[in-house]
Amino acid sequence: MTAKDRARLAAERLKALYPAVSELEHADPFQMLIATILSAQTTDRSVNSVTPTLFARYPDPAALAHANPAEVEAIIKPTGFFHVKAKTIIGASAALLERFNGEVPSRIEDLVTLPGVGRKTANVVLGVAFGIPGFAVDTHVKRLTRRLGLTKSTDPVKIEAEVTKMLPPEEWTGFSLRLILHGRRICLARTPRCPECVLNDFCPSSTVRARGGRRPLTATTTGVRLAHGRRTARKRPRRPGTRH
Numbered sequence: 613m614t615a616k617d618r619a620r621l622a623a624e625r626l627k628a629l630y631p632a633v634s635e636l637e638h639a640d641p642f643q644m645l646i647a648t649i650l651s652a653q654t655t656d657r658s659v660n661s662v663t664p665t666l667f668a669r670y671p672d673p674a675a676l677a678h679a680n681p682a683e684v685e686a687i688i689k690p691t692g693f694f695h696v697k698a699k700t701i702i703g704a705s706a707a708l709l710e711r712f713n714g715e716v717p718s719r720i721e722d723l724v725t726l727p728g729v730g731r732k733t734a735n736v737v738l739g740v741a742f743g744i745p746g747f748a749v750d751t752h753v754k755r756l757t758r759r760l761g762l763t764k765s766t767d768p769v770k771i772e773a774e775v776t777k778m779l780p781p782e783e784w785t786g787f788s789l790r791l792i793l794h795g796r797r798i799c800l801a802r803t804p805r806c807p808e809c810v811l812n813d814f815c816p817s818s819t820v821r822a823r824g825g826r827r828p829l830t831a832t833t834t835g836v837r838l839a840h841g842r843r844t845a846r847k848r849p850r851r852p853g854t855r856h
């Protein structure tokens with residue numbers, strides 16, 4: 613199976629497993645931008661628990677840009693790193709107001725100039741809020757794309773360039789966001805839960821082979837042939853702490 617085959621099959625399986633690409637609740641690009649910044653190092657559920665209060669009090673960049681940092685910190689505290697995050701979302705709102713007329717720009721070149729916004733956050737906002745394809749690469753995507761044998765690189769820009777060549781643009785946003793979800797829930801950094809993983813019958817880093825053998829391929833992957841039979845022996849589990 614080629615890397616492109618694995619990318620397409622993984623995208624399809626993860627789409628079935630995680631139908632919603634983002635669980636961050638938002639009503640417009642501004643809310644998506646702020647929610648994405650707040651989602652660093654925490655769960656979407658935690659972000660969703662604070663954003664209704666935050667956006668009721670500060671509904672637009674003008675309101676948040678002039679907010680009292682202590683008040684913002686108190687609201688977003690459950691998301692962790694609240695001091696830095698409050699400073700960042702107030703700064704990003706001020707930049708939107710000063711340089712983009714209070715609107716969230718829809719070009720990655722502009723988005724990455726905002727405080728706290730790197731390519732990963734920019735790609736998430738572009739894909740989810742504007743429907744513009746983007747492949748966000750965070751620590752989970754870096755780990756999973758390497759384990760799945762889609763890249764050998766650790767450079768986010770190179771990973772983005774390599775994986776986006778393997779999939780049609782309409783799959784980029786969904787695949788990257790689903791890899792993030794899968795990395796948080798199943799393909800954990802230290803102890804990947806391979807026995808529970810829907811990709812374990814073709815993932816080159818799987819510590820197990822799926823019970824019951826090959827899963828049925830779907831219409832869009834009928835040309836993909838799985839490499840079963842070549843390595844059916846159970847691999848020894850990696851020791852905790854070993855790099856994958």
Ligand code: SF4
Pocket residue numbers: 756759760798799800804805806809810811812813815816817818819
């Ligand atoms: S089979 Fe294991 S290593 Fe491969 S993606 Fe799934 S959890 Fe990660």
